[in-house]
Amino acid sequence: MKQSTNKRYVFFTVLALLCVACTPLIGPHSPTAYENATSLKAETLVLLSKANLPYEQHQDEVAEVMLKAEKAYEFVNGVPNNQLSAKQWQILKDPEGDLLGKFFKRWRERGVLSKVLIDEYKKLTAEAFDQIICLEANKEKATDCLPEGR
Template sequence: MKHLKLKSLALLITVSFAISSCTSTRTALFDQYSYEKTIELKVEATKLMSKATTPYNSHKEEVETLLLNIEKLVEYEKNKPNNEITFEMWKVLNDKEKNLLSAFFKRWETKGTLSPVFLDASKKQVLDALDLLIQYESKKDNESRDALLELINLNT
């Protein structure tokens, strides 16, 4: 009887540790909507960024629409449970003071037009960040999480 109680206690302790460790490292499950919207916004951003060698005023409405759609997705991501990493990355992308998407559009607005060299470098940086976000959303694995966290940390 004593042996059975010890086994039960050991099992209870093991299950408790497993549950507590899982709750501390929770990650939001795959979300088809987030995945599709991120891809959609990447395609739209790529197309719009490519126009930055032309006057900003000619594309102001397109930029504002894209930024509004990003704000909507940020709000969606903010309210998903266990979604801190994705939410933080969207905040970085949407921050006009960082060196990613919204900051690119702010600079384009300020300068009027951007040089092809600056455009190419910025576009690569933004698209790499969006690719990491897409990978993380599709895989939800440690490798893609760590890559995304590294990028977030570099930009905070």
């Protein structure tokens, strides 16, 4: 009887491992997630260019962009097996990171930012959005969407 119980245990363990092995590592392609990323990229880069002006003049726009980033994160985070996409959005909006969240935090703290800093963050932010967009595009079909040399 004990040997039969062990065989069942092994069988169900192997069956569970096979089921886990067949689980997709990333969620399905979503046109909504793709649209969120592409439209927010354009809107964000325009806003970053305004950081040479006082933050107070644009704080509502900053709040709107961050809200849209939060919504985009929540959307992809709600899709099963989509942790990689959700993590990309978390990194992008993190105020303690090195991308969009930190840029807006610095702008708020300093009032205005230098052209050099703005240009550097625009480049980093564009690349981060490109990674998000590329991942979403590749869920539908294999796409060579990153610049050569990466």
